[in-house]
Amino acid sequence: MYNTKAYSAASATSPLSLTQIGRRAPTEHDVQMEILFCGICHSDVHSVRNEWSNFMSTTYPIVPGHEIVGRVTQVGSAVTKYKPGDLAAIGCMVDSDGICPNCKAGFEQFCSNMILTYNSPDKHLGGVTYGGYSDSIVVDEGFALRVPDNLDLAGVAPLLCAGITTYSPLRHWGVTPGKKVGIVGLGGLGHMGVKFAHAFGAHVVVFTTSPNKKEDALRLGADEVVVSRNADEMQQHAGSFDFILDTVSAQHDINAYLNLLRPDGNVTLVGAPPNPLEIPAFSLIMGRRSLSGSIIGGIAETQEMLDFCGEHNITADVEVIPIQKVNEAYERLLNSDVKYRFVIDMASLKTE
């Protein structure tokens, strides 16, 4: 075991601050990485503040961060995919059992023994796993991803969660040319959803509560922008969507979007507001509409997404911050004030 610097929160009401954490010495299948950049996902905020306590409560101290890009510093004797000096990335998962039908099918994210990058049981050291707001990390090579060498590294970090979480359902629900697709919420996930839906050739409509994001939405690849608090604008799209991806982090009326689906259309939730949704049966039975959810994506699909981004020159639009500004960034996220992902330059941690 060795010690490394990190930022952690001691309770649901504490700010994040500097600490030391233990990491395991790399075993034969492990890759050790120096972390260069780590994105700030709204899930980090939900977790630090224990907002998902009914579903997965937070163990403190918590070190968040699951959009990790770094450079390999050491590899175990059995590692074949990486060597010291290579770039590598880690997303939301660091392990799974590898033997269940879900793992065998490439759906590690559905494995009942899946280990999240933070706040999951750590089978090596005990306690819980610690995420990417840190100097370095050790991971099984099977959960490390290859980074295309033509992309800006700060802009790559958010692909590891915001990227795969939007890419996967857009692929699953057959988003292709000729489809009318809505993206609800223009934040970290939403802006990646717009880029992918546009790259897949769909007609893309952004729904936002922030009228000042209109021009950005068009620049990011939207064909139309609807201010969702304007009922008339919403009504103009009634019954017309094939697919709508909802990325909103807070309570809102999902029925307003179900009503915009054409027959057999689907709304998929990736946003994870803490409170239950209220959905009248008629929102679904009219037009045989469906509502579903989606969580990140498997390792193979995450690699496919990264390779797609390399080929199509897609990265996140980022605001790079030093780690000392992380608490301020959380407040700005809660105000929908992000363009469009905060990414921590981990060099800033070395100065502490």
Ligand code: NAP
């Ligand atoms: P984010 O950057 O904060 O973006 C969320 C966006 O939602 C905001 O920018 C805002 O967009 C909109 N919004 C916020 N409050 C709203 C409200 N009260 N009513 C309507 N719209 C509102 O967050 P993120 O990192 O993209 O994450 C979004 C959600 O996805 C979070 O709940 C997160 O935990 C979840 N998530 C899920 C997965 C998964 O695998 N399913 C993975 C990662 C994250 P506008 O200003 O455009 O309205």
Ligand code: ZN
């Ligand atoms: Zn995330």
